Amino acid sequence: MLSWVRFPLMSALTFVILVSSGNAQSSGSRPPSDSQRTTRPEQEKQDWNYDLQPGVDPDNRLLTPFLDHLSQDQKHFWTVPAHLRKRDLEWILPLAGGAAGIIAADSWISRQVPNRPNQLNTSLKISNYSMYSLIGAGGGAFLLGKISTNDHLRETGLLSAEAAINATAVTYAFKFATQRGRPYQGTGTGTFFSGDISSSHSSFPSEHSSMAWSIAGVLAHEYPGPLTKLGAYGLATAVSAMRVNSHQHFASDVLIGAGLGWYFAHEVYRAHHDPELGGEAWGNYLEPSYEPKQRNPENMGSPYVPPDSWAYPLFDRLIALGLVKTGYLGIRPWTRMECARLVEEAEEQIRFEGIEGGEGTRIFEELAEEFSGEVSRLNGAPNLGVSLDSVYVRGTQISGTPLSDGYHFAQTITNDYGRPYSSGFNSISGFSAHAVAGPLSFSLQGEYQHAPAVPEYSPAVQQAIANADFTLPIPGGRGEVNRFDLLNSTVAVQFHNFQISAGKQSDWWSMTSAGPLLMSDNAEPLLSLKLDNVSPYHFPLLSKFLGDARSEYFLGRLDGHRFEF
Structure with a gap:
């Protein structure tokens, strides 16, 4: 019990240290006028931002300068808590609560991962090779930069x-402090402070994950093209996901x-990157700003429009008329903000062509x-x-005997979220609603369902099915259904065009209203965790030939089965 009390505090401290850099200015400070002189305390607060000042040589060289940078980085990291203030509780408490919630679910998530030797071995290899690729990219950049006297490549490697x-x-410091068992040790509960100080037996946090994301972040900002970012962050994501899928770490370890x-x-790049060499600016998200904030639609949470919505056939028609050109038909649902973007695109095309x-x-x-409402948010309204x-x-009302066993025979009613039905009177009564707040979105669809009972199969049919499936005869059938059920109901957060959603979700992977690939709304919405880039990406030159790209990753549970990717 003591470990569970102590660890949320430690998780809070971990998140505090991670995101509080550069947030040490007083809440009531105002930008000084030209006539005001910077005092020593004010200068110290400015220096605490740990950013490279304009005109200063970052001195990115091996040996002494490199070691000096490492010592400065460590000093900055470990002294962050001393500069926190009361107003920082606004983000400390939610982050700490989220961390504690993930940790509480760790052992349950770990138990859902299949424990098959081949899968564990394959996942471990993917994780290791992805890690080696990132290390090779960083080391290769440095060596190539030295050989070709390319300062940008050399800085990237350093x-x-x-x-x-x-x-x-820092990862090893936390490993020694927390002494958490790995998923394959003992009962697999990941007990903290177990007394085993061996780093190879300590699970929290994941060294592979921390190293992968540190290298990926630098690569993605030194060379900020879409392919570089996709490759770097994709490899880092593979490292993290496969550490969980190989039973080497818990979900909270890799996160x-x-x-x-x-x-x-973030901190190393901001402190030591030479902007004259190129690369992308990396903002400080917690740094006070005196400029009016511009709302970015890419950071606005938005619920999905259900796959059976009346809106999709209308968008299909606009695409056929040539008024919408960037709608991604192969993956649905779309978010409401994405639909609003397509509405604006259609409006621009109508004006351009002078259509009345x-x-x-x-x-x-x-x-x-x-x-x-979503169109107004695209134009600056608060989300x-x-x-x-x-x-x-x-x-x-169904007369006769309908088909309802889609696995063995066929279905009379298809693409209907797996709602029950049978001969006689069937009914549903429900509602759908949604809410948004900044990057967060919530959707809820609930309904009361009634369906008559389905009779059992005859002995001959039972035996025929058993012979085909190589199983014992199963009676089939079910009793009368009277229940309240949730359909498309999710909680989601969006950041830079990527949305993470959790809940009961339906997908439709097809460019038409028939013949979907793998995912459809024929079955009940899947309880899943999904990562989705909600608007298609346009890759220079490549998209000219292959079109825009969109990706979707999900982890869900099929009833009666383990978690599967």
Whole structure:
């Protein structure tokens, strides 16, 4: 019990250290006028930001300068808590609570990962080779830079190594402090403070994850092209995910390890990157700003529009008319903000072509009314609101004997979220609603379902099914259904065009209304965790031939099975 009391405090401290750099200015400070002189305390606060000042040589060289940088990085990291203030509780408490929640679910998540030797071995190899690829990219950049006298490549290699060494050092410090058992040890509960101080037996946090994200962060900002970012962050994600899938770490181990790596990549890059060499600016998200904040739609949470929504056929028609060109048909659902973006695209095309009236204009007006709130947010309105989207009732009278065993025979009613039905009167009564607040979004669809009982199969049918499936005869059938059920209901957070959502979710992987690949709404929405880039990415030159790209990753549970990717 003591370990569970102590660890949320430690997790809070970990997150505090990760994200509080550069946030040491007083809450009531104002930007000084030109006539004001910077006092020593004010200068110390400015210096605490740990950023490279304009015109200063970062002195990125091996040996003494490199060691000096490492010592400065470590000093900055470990002294961060001394500069925290009361107002920092606004983000410390939610982050600490989230960390504690993930840790509480660790052992349950770990038990859902299949314990098959081949899978564990393959996952371990993927994790290791992805890690070697990132290390090779950083080391190769340094060597190539030395050979070709390319300062940008040489700096990339040095900063990657600096971030990785810092992340590794802190990771080992936490390993020795927490002494957490690995998933394959003992009962697999991941007990903290077990007394085993061996780093090879300590799970929290993940060294592979912290090192991978530290190198990936530097590479992605030194060379900020979309392919570089996709490759670097994709490899880092593979390292983290496969450490869990190989039973080497718990979910919280890799998440907090990734946070450590990202933190050191951020701090090292801001402190020692020479902007004259190129690369991308990396902002300080907690640093006070006196400029008016511009709302970024890429950071606005938005719920998904269900796959059976009336909006999709209308968007399909706009695409056919040539008024929408960037709608990604192969992966649905789309978020409401993505639908609003397509509505704006259609409006621009209608104006450009000078279209007045007609089918395209009527469709555009209907969609513009439906997504008017999201369109206003694209143009600067705050992303805050609650909406009751629909209240619906459906009654279905079925005469005769319908088919409801889609696995062995066929289905009379398809693509209906797996709702029960049978001969006689069937009904559903439900509602759908959503809410948004900044990067967060919530959606809820609940309904009461009624369906008559389904009789058992005859002995002959039972035996035929058993012969085909190589199983014992199963009676089949079910009793009368009267229940309340949740369908598409999720909680999601969005950051830089990527949305992480958890809950019961449906997907539709097809460019048409028939023949989806793998995922559809024929079955009940899957309880899953999903990572999705909600708007397609455009890759220079490549997209000209292959089109824009969109990715979606999910981890879910099929009833009666273990977790599967």
